Amino acid sequence: RFAYAEASSAEALEHIVAIVERLRQNDVEVVVYLPSLAPDVYALMQNHQDEYTYIRSFTSDVQEALAERSVPFFNFHDAAAIGSSDCEFVDGFHAGDVSTARLLRAMGNRSTTGSTLRALLDEAELTRVIQDHSGLAMIPDERIAKVTEVDFLGLGCEK
DSSP: OOOOOSSOOHHHHHHHHHHHHHHHHTTOOOOEEEOOBOHHHHHHHHHTGGGGHHHHHHHHHHHHHHHHTTOOEEEOOBGGGGTOOGGGBSSSSOBOHHHHHHHHHHHHHHSOTTOHHHHHOOHHHHHHHHHHHTTOSSOOOTTTOOOOOOOTTOSOOOO
């Protein structure tokens, strides 16, 4: 899914900075995060770091460019660092409901007191969701869908 490369794209970095600048010029509070990968996918990429050098350099470049502009940046590439498991992912690249709740809670906890992001999040509800549905990618809600989650990746996840 991810191409191998040694260097990150300066053009892509310029594009991200331009988007951030435009949003801020229009009074939009910007928060940037690097989304998570399923822990097994992340571990595999770590075992092949030489082939994915651009990810580390790009992450560092983005973080530096955003820090110069006082834009909050969160690196959640490693989902295991926030307590998420492969079972909380829809696939290797898309976090499910519970993993996203973990990510939001971590963002709120790492945000400065009084930040808009922190004020928008209900930490108690995020914690409840995580406790009640740990290990699930999809939180069952019959108002949305009357299907149950299946372990379609065959990981041995209890659903």
